[in-house]
Amino acid sequence: MQAPFFQQIALLDRLGFSGMMQLVYTDPPFYSGKVQKADAGAFVDRWPTLTAYLEFIRTYMVSILPLLAPTGFFVLHCDYHASHYIKVIGDEVFGYENFRNEIVWHYTGRRTPAGLRVNSKHDVLLIWARSGAARMQPLSDPWGREHYIRMKKQQVHVDENGREWIWGHKGRGQSHAYRIYIDEAVRQGRYIDSVWDMPIIAISSKERTGYPTQKPVQLLDRVVELLTTPGQWVGDFMAGSGTTGVAAVSRGRPVVLGDSNPDAVAIIRRRMAQITR
Structure with missing residues (x-):
């Protein structure tokens, strides 16, 4: 799975995208130990060891560096399975001084009584800047x-x-x-902080594509608006259901999407065709 994935990033560098990406958002496998399945696709989130998973994340981060503009941002979406390890790796790759925010995406959903632990109802978005020149947009x-x-x-x-x-x-x-x-x-309005209360996609929502772990457009809208301005390039190379593309194109940002999963590519093509008609 990883070889074609890294080849597509290297191809972008050769095509002249070096230093052009204002935002690269990534929603990788979370090291959940599961096969993630839904009506229109599936992917394997099982790894031989935690070390193997973290080496994949590190290699990916290093491959992204040449693509980022000096004012650009890298965002990695993760959860409790490995976020604390990923933060350390990201600080090594991008520089501790370039870490900007840990965003907590708090969402609703069914809750059960605590046994071993309480309900986990949040993900984490880790944001690094490419350099001190990077500036966010004030949102409220x-x-x-x-x-x-x-x-x-x-x-x-x-x-x-x-x-x-x-x-x-x-x-x-x-x-x-x-x-x-x-x-x-x-x-x-009230300027945003680092905790974002946004619902997950409802089962009956027209937004749902049938691809596992799909993220809501509302979430990616905010990421795109916070870290880019119209006309700046956005990239997502583990694009899954293509939500980053929907958010970027809807707001006048050119976007490059990719994924190593044929199910994801089919959904991305369909969604982007619908939004660009």
């Missing part, structure tokens, strides 16, 4: 007036023009330092 979540006022727990004032405001502070002893106008705060 919407919120309403009532939510904002309830969170601030302050008296609301009204100025001579009828605009509502509350006091802003600059620290201890400076609680009445400046005015925060509520309409501006609501319009700006």
